[in-house]
Amino acid sequence: MSATIKPIKLYSHPTGPNPWKVAMILEELKLPYETIIIEKADLKKPPYEKININGRAPAIQDSNTGLTLWESGAIIEFLIDTYDKTQELSFPKGSPEYYHTKQWLYFQVSGQGPYFGQAVWFTVFHSEKLASAQERYKNEILRVSSVLDRALEGKDWLVGGKCSYADISFVTWYEAVIPRVLAGVVDLPREYANLDAWLERIKARPAITKVLQDKAARASTGK
Template sequence: MSKPITLYSHATGPNPWKVAIILEELKVPYTTKFMDMADLKKPPFEALCPNGRVPVIEDPNTGITLWESGAIIEYLVQTYDTKAAFTYTSSPERFYVSQWLHFQMSGQGPYFGQGAWFSRFHEESLPSAKKRYFDQIKRVFYVLNKALEGKQWLVGEKCTVADLSFVTWDMMVPFIFGDDAGSLELEKNYPNYFAWNKRLLERPAVKKIAKDKTEASASH
């Protein structure tokens, strides 16, 4: 049996929980170490991640320490998904999985993150910046909705890490948009995306992580 992987995380940010979903789906044993934000920029943690961000994993089974959520997901799939349950080994499907993982990291994550920053944390109100990122979030919805036309999943006929990588940022939409969230009318304007996201949220592993994240946020 594998030794547990250590997942360095914090209570609220989506990216560590994205990795946790993959670990749950793969049934890989792991323990979570929650970090205070202030400690991420200090030498003990920076020895693990010079970028001073979570997630980071330490895998005692291979001796690998790895940061960046997309790289971690690719590593977990290649190392532990021996039956390719959440990916593909065939071409072109395996490249399509990689394509969507990269879109999540370059498109969804940064735009959603900046949307959250300018709507919730920036020291002054900048309506133009807020509009810029809210419009880009809607563009991400549009891209996913279009790609999912006539399909259940992004790649092939099964749920893969390409789908699962989007979940935790999508969970942030009510927080990002606040009172404006209802105006998105996701089910009406992006029905394929809405149905897909609902399927993902109904998965047992996703439900568990959503519950764990809520409990962690309340206690940290």
């Protein structure tokens, strides 16, 4: 299928987690794409804001459909609906699993991403060290992790017995917070064994491994 599809432009950032979860879906679906790195200083400038008025990454431009789209969750839903014709990462429309994958994607974009992002901000980047803010968002990481760990009790994947876009959507934010926020604080394999094993299963998938390697290479050069 991908041989007849023109490359999708993915506007990304070297270190931000959200563009790379979109890259994971593109890789899993074997879609051709071009990664365009937008420097942090350029995200809020008019040329990029014409693509994403919110001035954040990611965004995509798909010349196959003529669609420009931003917000990682919306992009993932578009890619799945448009290109996952054999349901490699999804389920039949209208089935319980169809809605459960959406449930977990929305939990990721509303529950994991914002809290994990604030945890990284107040731990690493904020000019003042505010113990109360650090503690609040660390606790939110643990709460979200507890939800996932309990949901994964006795099973390998969140929905339907297979890896779906819902599972994949959580990986990059854990990659961001484990070294920056959780190191020396939480023993993930011991305290959240189901979650830890699940993350390792996802990261072992060739498409996910490739994207994580690409992300590390981009982060090291900033390009």
